[in-house]
Amino acid sequence: MSDAAAPAYLATTDRELTGRAYDLLEAGQLTVSPHGSGGVYGFVVAGPCPRCDHHIVDRQVSVALTGTGGVGRSADTDPVETVVLDVSCGCGSTHVDAPEGLTGCGASFRLELDIV
Numbered sequence: 001m002s003d004a005a006a007p008a009y010l011a012t013t014d015r016e017l018t019g020r021a022y023d024l025l026e027a028g029q030l031t032v033s034p035h036g037s038g039g040v041y042g043f044v045v046a047g048p049c050p051r052c053d054h055h056i057v058d059r060q061v062s063v064a065l066t067g068t069g070g071v072g073r074s075a076d077t078d079p080v081e082t083v084v085l086d087v088s089c090g091c092g093s094t095h096v097d098a099p100e101g102l103t104g105c106g107a108s109f110r111l112e113l114d115i116v
Helices: 015-026
Strands: 031-037 040-048 055-061 063-066 081-088 108-115
Touching: 015 108, 040 081, 055 081
Parallel strands: none
Antiparallel strands: 031 040, 040 055, 063 081, 081 108
16 A cells, blocks of 8 residues: 655654654644553554654553753642653555565654643
8 A cells, every 4th residue: 555655664763753743733733642541641642644644643651751840940830741752653554665564654753742
């Protein structure tokens, strides 16, 4: 199921992809939704891949840093939790030059979200 208009496979973590991912988040096209229970929580990232524009759904358990509000925070404010999500394209399309049996365009990007 190759898409002739899609970019060829390239394993990349180009910073530009992260910038595009944030643009997609701000536009409401890429979404991050929490899920989980019993003390184990994660997030689902869904929407267009910032490289190939195919639809991706990435489910993962969160990695969180608590109390990262920085210098000058008031003692009576809630601590900020920063969630780091490393997302890889898993669009399900076979891109040209992809290793055999692998789908997705090879793009990986990072989202860091503050949750108050």
